[in-house]
Amino acid sequence: MSQPKLSNLAQTLVGSEIVKLGNMISERIRNGETIYNFTIGDFDPKIFPIPAELEQLIVESYQQRNTSYPAAEGVLDLRKAVGAFIKEWEGIDYAPNEIQIASGGRPLIYTIFKAIVDEGDKVIYGVPSWNNNHYVHLTDGEHCVIECRAENDFMPTPDDIRKHISGATLICICTPQNPTGTTLSKNALAEICDLILEENRKRGSDEKKLYLMFDQMYWTLTYGNTIHYNPVSLRPEMKAYTIFVDGISKVFAATGVRVGWALGPETVIAKMKAILSHLGAWAPMAEQKAVAKYLLQKESIAEYLTNFKAEIEERLRSIHAGFIALKEKGYPVDAVAPQAAIYLTIRIDAVGKTTADGINLSTQADVTAYILGEAKLAVVPFSAFGAGNNSAWYRLSVGTCKKEDIPVMLGKLEAALQKLQ
16 A cells, blocks of 8 residues: 655654664563663663652642643743753853753754754754754755764864855754763864854854854763863853753753753744744643752752762773773774763674674674674664764663673673674
8 A cells, every 4th residue: 555645854754763773672671582771862760760859849849730831931930040050060151031941852952953944054963963864854954964983082073064164054062972972172162163153253244143052961971080061161252153952851860851951042042932832842830840949959969960970980881891801802892981971882893794603794784683682782873873884883871771780791792792703
C-alpha cells in the first residue's frame, strides 16, 4: 500500500537516532536480555535522584494548586531566580525580560532557530554534535558542517569557523559537549567570539547579524582541572549576539522535570516567546514555582553537586582507565580522558576483523552490532550525531551506570575483542 503524500519536511525528516536506539535496547532488556545500556543521555533516578529539597518543593507546589497556565515567558519569580542563579554562579547579568523559560532545552533550541534562521541561511556547526543537523533541516537552513577531529577534542576550532563565517547567520556551540564530554578552551572560545564580533562590525545596519547559540546545559559538570567558560564573561560585547541554552535537566539529574531557560538579547527573547506561545511548550507551573525557590538555595545546590559530580566522575574515570588498559594490551580501542558532562568518548576500531564464526566486520555498523551482540555493550556511534558512517568513535553515557557493572562490562568487552581475528 502506498504511503500518503505529506509535507516535504515530513517526508524528509529523520527521527532521533539516539531515541530509536535507546528504545530498541530498552525493549531487549524488558525481554530479559542483560545489556549494559550506555546509550541515552539520561539518569536512572534510583542511582541519581533529583535533589531532595527540589523534590519536596515540587510536591508542595502541587499541593498549593499551582496547576494553571504559566506566563508564556515563564513565571516572573522563576525568571528572577534564574537571573540570580546565573549571576551568583557565572557572574553574568540577565534581567527577567532577557530570560525565556520552556519545557527543557529542545523547544528553546527550536525557537532560537525559528527566530533567527530563514530558508537558505547558513548555519555553522561541528560534528559530532547533538541534533544541530536536524534543527537546520527543520528550518530549511544551509548546513555548514565542520568535521571535528580527535586532536581538538572533537570541538570546532577558530580556524575551522573562520573559513565559513562570511555570510553565516548562526553558529552553534555546545560546551561541555554532547556527545563527547569535552570542552572548548578559554582561548578558542575567546577567538571565536572575536571572529563573530569582527564579522558583525562588517555588516550594515540593514543586514542580519551573526548570532551564537551557546548550549551550556552541562556547564556545572566539569572534572579535574577543566573550567567552563562562557562568551559573555570573556567578551561582554557578545551579550548582544549570544543566546544561551541552559536548564535543570543535567545539573540536577532532572531530565523529566522539564524546566529549561534561554538567556539572550531582549529582542530575540521576545520573538522566542511569541513562537513558544503558539507551541505551548511551557514548563509546568508547579515545577516552575518549585525551581524558582530551589535555585536560590546556594548551600543545598553546592552540597548536591559535590556528591553528584563525584559519582559521575568516578564512573567516567573507571571506564576510561579500563579502555586504556585494553588499548595497552593491543586491542583496537581508545578513549578520551574525561573532562565534563556525563559522557565518555570511546573508540572501537575493528572494521576488517573477522569473528569466531568467520563473519567479516566490513562496516562500522557491523562492529556496533557485534559489540552489542557479543559483549552486550550498547553505546551510540558518532554517526548518530552527524559524523560519517565510518567513524570508529562512540558516545558512552554513565547516567544509568551501576559501578559494580563496570568491571563485568569491561571483561565482556575484552572477551569479545579477543575473539576477533
